[in-house]
Amino acid sequence: MERHIYTLVRRTDWAAAEKAGAYTGSEDDRRDGFLHFSTAGQLRATAAKxxxxxxxxVIVEADAAALGSALRFEPPASGRPGLFPHLYGSLPLAAVSRVMPLPLGADGVHCFPQGFA
Incomplete structure:
Protein backbone atom coordinates (compact mmCIF):
# COMPACT_ATOMS: atom_id res chain seq x y z
CA MET A 1 0.00 0.00 0.00
CA GLU A 2 1.10 3.57 -0.69
CA ARG A 3 2.40 5.51 2.30
CA HIS A 4 0.93 8.81 1.06
CA ILE A 5 -1.98 9.64 -1.21
CA TYR A 6 -2.85 12.98 -2.79
CA THR A 7 -5.84 15.06 -3.75
CA LEU A 8 -6.09 18.37 -5.60
CA VAL A 9 -8.20 20.94 -3.78
CA ARG A 10 -9.17 24.50 -4.61
CA ARG A 11 -7.42 26.86 -2.21
CA THR A 12 -10.72 28.36 -0.96
CA ASP A 13 -12.15 24.88 -0.30
CA TRP A 14 -9.02 23.94 1.65
CA ALA A 15 -9.28 27.10 3.76
CA ALA A 16 -12.86 26.11 4.64
CA ALA A 17 -11.68 22.57 5.53
CA GLU A 18 -9.04 23.98 7.87
CA LYS A 19 -11.71 25.95 9.71
CA ALA A 20 -14.05 22.93 9.85
CA GLY A 21 -11.36 20.44 10.91
CA ALA A 22 -11.97 18.10 7.94
CA TYR A 23 -12.25 18.14 4.17
CA THR A 24 -15.57 16.78 2.93
CA GLY A 25 -14.72 16.87 -0.77
CA SER A 26 -15.56 18.64 -3.97
CA GLU A 27 -18.92 18.59 -5.72
CA ASP A 28 -17.64 15.63 -7.79
CA ASP A 29 -16.58 13.79 -4.62
CA ARG A 30 -19.97 14.27 -3.02
CA ARG A 31 -21.74 13.14 -6.20
CA ASP A 32 -19.62 9.96 -6.40
CA GLY A 33 -19.86 9.16 -2.68
CA PHE A 34 -16.12 9.21 -1.94
CA LEU A 35 -13.11 11.52 -2.02
CA HIS A 36 -10.94 11.01 -5.11
CA PHE A 37 -7.24 10.59 -4.42
CA SER A 38 -4.22 9.65 -6.52
CA THR A 39 -0.84 8.13 -5.83
CA ALA A 40 2.25 10.27 -6.47
CA GLY A 41 2.69 8.53 -9.83
CA GLN A 42 -0.92 9.18 -10.87
CA LEU A 43 -1.22 12.81 -9.80
CA ARG A 44 0.09 14.56 -12.93
CA ALA A 45 -2.30 12.64 -15.19
CA THR A 46 -5.17 13.35 -12.79
CA ALA A 47 -4.41 17.07 -12.86
CA ALA A 48 -4.21 17.08 -16.67
CA LYS A 49 -7.51 15.23 -17.02
CA VAL A 58 -3.18 22.93 -3.53
CA ILE A 59 -1.90 19.37 -3.34
CA VAL A 60 -3.05 17.75 -0.11
CA GLU A 61 -0.89 14.83 1.01
CA ALA A 62 -2.51 12.37 3.40
CA ASP A 63 -1.07 9.50 5.41
CA ALA A 64 -2.82 6.45 3.94
CA ALA A 65 -2.42 4.34 7.09
CA ALA A 66 -4.18 7.00 9.19
CA LEU A 67 -7.35 6.61 7.09
CA GLY A 68 -8.00 2.98 8.02
CA SER A 69 -10.70 0.91 6.36
CA ALA A 70 -12.40 3.99 4.88
CA LEU A 71 -9.61 4.04 2.26
CA ARG A 72 -9.97 1.62 -0.64
CA PHE A 73 -7.90 1.18 -3.80
CA GLU A 74 -10.34 0.67 -6.67
CA PRO A 75 -10.43 0.84 -10.47
CA PRO A 76 -11.70 4.18 -11.79
CA ALA A 77 -15.05 4.41 -13.55
CA SER A 78 -13.28 6.10 -16.48
CA GLY A 79 -11.50 2.89 -17.43
CA ARG A 80 -8.03 4.36 -16.80
CA PRO A 81 -5.52 1.67 -15.87
CA GLY A 82 -4.55 1.02 -12.28
CA LEU A 83 -6.19 1.31 -8.91
CA PHE A 84 -6.97 4.70 -7.41
CA PRO A 85 -7.35 5.55 -3.72
CA HIS A 86 -10.92 6.41 -2.76
CA LEU A 87 -11.78 7.65 0.73
CA TYR A 88 -15.29 6.81 1.91
CA GLY A 89 -15.71 9.58 4.45
CA SER A 90 -14.22 12.97 5.17
CA LEU A 91 -10.49 13.64 5.37
CA PRO A 92 -9.57 14.59 8.94
CA LEU A 93 -6.87 17.26 9.18
CA ALA A 94 -4.94 14.96 11.55
CA ALA A 95 -4.30 12.61 8.59
CA VAL A 96 -2.82 15.40 6.43
CA SER A 97 0.99 15.35 6.16
CA ARG A 98 1.54 18.36 3.91
CA VAL A 99 -0.28 20.94 1.82
CA MET A 100 1.64 22.29 -1.19
CA PRO A 101 0.73 24.99 -3.71
CA LEU A 102 0.20 23.83 -7.29
CA PRO A 103 0.80 26.88 -9.47
CA LEU A 104 0.26 27.13 -13.20
CA GLY A 105 3.25 27.81 -15.40
CA ALA A 106 3.29 30.42 -18.16
CA ASP A 107 2.21 27.65 -20.55
CA GLY A 108 -0.92 26.96 -18.49
CA VAL A 109 0.37 23.58 -17.24
CA HIS A 110 0.65 22.84 -13.52
CA CYS A 111 4.14 23.08 -12.02
CA PHE A 112 4.52 20.11 -9.67
CA PRO A 113 7.01 19.99 -6.80
CA GLN A 114 9.87 17.50 -7.08
CA GLY A 115 8.92 13.90 -6.41
CA PHE A 116 5.85 13.66 -8.64
CA ALA A 117 6.49 11.51 -11.70
Missing part, protein backbone atom coordinates in the same frame (compact mmCIF):
# COMPACT_ATOMS: atom_id res chain seq x y z
CA UNK A 50 -9.62 16.82 -14.27
CA UNK A 51 -8.00 20.18 -13.37
CA UNK A 52 -6.32 21.34 -16.60
CA UNK A 53 -5.67 25.08 -16.56
CA UNK A 54 -7.20 25.52 -13.11
CA UNK A 55 -5.32 28.00 -10.93
CA UNK A 56 -5.32 28.31 -7.13
CA UNK A 57 -5.03 24.61 -6.35
Missing amino acids: HRAGEADL
Whole structure:
Protein backbone atom coordinates (compact mmCIF):
# COMPACT_ATOMS: atom_id res chain seq x y z
CA MET A 1 0.00 0.00 0.00
CA GLU A 2 1.10 3.57 -0.69
CA ARG A 3 2.40 5.51 2.30
CA HIS A 4 0.93 8.81 1.06
CA ILE A 5 -1.98 9.64 -1.21
CA TYR A 6 -2.85 12.98 -2.79
CA THR A 7 -5.84 15.06 -3.75
CA LEU A 8 -6.09 18.37 -5.60
CA VAL A 9 -8.20 20.94 -3.78
CA ARG A 10 -9.17 24.50 -4.61
CA ARG A 11 -7.42 26.86 -2.21
CA THR A 12 -10.72 28.36 -0.96
CA ASP A 13 -12.15 24.88 -0.30
CA TRP A 14 -9.02 23.94 1.65
CA ALA A 15 -9.28 27.10 3.76
CA ALA A 16 -12.86 26.11 4.64
CA ALA A 17 -11.68 22.57 5.53
CA GLU A 18 -9.04 23.98 7.87
CA LYS A 19 -11.71 25.95 9.71
CA ALA A 20 -14.05 22.93 9.85
CA GLY A 21 -11.36 20.44 10.91
CA ALA A 22 -11.97 18.10 7.94
CA TYR A 23 -12.25 18.14 4.17
CA THR A 24 -15.57 16.78 2.93
CA GLY A 25 -14.72 16.87 -0.77
CA SER A 26 -15.56 18.64 -3.97
CA GLU A 27 -18.92 18.59 -5.72
CA ASP A 28 -17.64 15.63 -7.79
CA ASP A 29 -16.58 13.79 -4.62
CA ARG A 30 -19.97 14.27 -3.02
CA ARG A 31 -21.74 13.14 -6.20
CA ASP A 32 -19.62 9.96 -6.40
CA GLY A 33 -19.86 9.16 -2.68
CA PHE A 34 -16.12 9.21 -1.94
CA LEU A 35 -13.11 11.52 -2.02
CA HIS A 36 -10.94 11.01 -5.11
CA PHE A 37 -7.24 10.59 -4.42
CA SER A 38 -4.22 9.65 -6.52
CA THR A 39 -0.84 8.13 -5.83
CA ALA A 40 2.25 10.27 -6.47
CA GLY A 41 2.69 8.53 -9.83
CA GLN A 42 -0.92 9.18 -10.87
CA LEU A 43 -1.22 12.81 -9.80
CA ARG A 44 0.09 14.56 -12.93
CA ALA A 45 -2.30 12.64 -15.19
CA THR A 46 -5.17 13.35 -12.79
CA ALA A 47 -4.41 17.07 -12.86
CA ALA A 48 -4.21 17.08 -16.67
CA LYS A 49 -7.51 15.23 -17.02
CA HIS A 50 -9.62 16.82 -14.27
CA ARG A 51 -8.00 20.18 -13.37
CA ALA A 52 -6.32 21.34 -16.60
CA GLY A 53 -5.67 25.08 -16.56
CA GLU A 54 -7.20 25.52 -13.11
CA ALA A 55 -5.32 28.00 -10.93
CA ASP A 56 -5.32 28.31 -7.13
CA LEU A 57 -5.03 24.61 -6.35
CA VAL A 58 -3.18 22.93 -3.53
CA ILE A 59 -1.90 19.37 -3.34
CA VAL A 60 -3.05 17.75 -0.11
CA GLU A 61 -0.89 14.83 1.01
CA ALA A 62 -2.51 12.37 3.40
CA ASP A 63 -1.07 9.50 5.41
CA ALA A 64 -2.82 6.45 3.94
CA ALA A 65 -2.42 4.34 7.09
CA ALA A 66 -4.18 7.00 9.19
CA LEU A 67 -7.35 6.61 7.09
CA GLY A 68 -8.00 2.98 8.02
CA SER A 69 -10.70 0.91 6.36
CA ALA A 70 -12.40 3.99 4.88
CA LEU A 71 -9.61 4.04 2.26
CA ARG A 72 -9.97 1.62 -0.64
CA PHE A 73 -7.90 1.18 -3.80
CA GLU A 74 -10.34 0.67 -6.67
CA PRO A 75 -10.43 0.84 -10.47
CA PRO A 76 -11.70 4.18 -11.79
CA ALA A 77 -15.05 4.41 -13.55
CA SER A 78 -13.28 6.10 -16.48
CA GLY A 79 -11.50 2.89 -17.43
CA ARG A 80 -8.03 4.36 -16.80
CA PRO A 81 -5.52 1.67 -15.87
CA GLY A 82 -4.55 1.02 -12.28
CA LEU A 83 -6.19 1.31 -8.91
CA PHE A 84 -6.97 4.70 -7.41
CA PRO A 85 -7.35 5.55 -3.72
CA HIS A 86 -10.92 6.41 -2.76
CA LEU A 87 -11.78 7.65 0.73
CA TYR A 88 -15.29 6.81 1.91
CA GLY A 89 -15.71 9.58 4.45
CA SER A 90 -14.22 12.97 5.17
CA LEU A 91 -10.49 13.64 5.37
CA PRO A 92 -9.57 14.59 8.94
CA LEU A 93 -6.87 17.26 9.18
CA ALA A 94 -4.94 14.96 11.55
CA ALA A 95 -4.30 12.61 8.59
CA VAL A 96 -2.82 15.40 6.43
CA SER A 97 0.99 15.35 6.16
CA ARG A 98 1.54 18.36 3.91
CA VAL A 99 -0.28 20.94 1.82
CA MET A 100 1.64 22.29 -1.19
CA PRO A 101 0.73 24.99 -3.71
CA LEU A 102 0.20 23.83 -7.29
CA PRO A 103 0.80 26.88 -9.47
CA LEU A 104 0.26 27.13 -13.20
CA GLY A 105 3.25 27.81 -15.40
CA ALA A 106 3.29 30.42 -18.16
CA ASP A 107 2.21 27.65 -20.55
CA GLY A 108 -0.92 26.96 -18.49
CA VAL A 109 0.37 23.58 -17.24
CA HIS A 110 0.65 22.84 -13.52
CA CYS A 111 4.14 23.08 -12.02
CA PHE A 112 4.52 20.11 -9.67
CA PRO A 113 7.01 19.99 -6.80
CA GLN A 114 9.87 17.50 -7.08
CA GLY A 115 8.92 13.90 -6.41
CA PHE A 116 5.85 13.66 -8.64
CA ALA A 117 6.49 11.51 -11.70
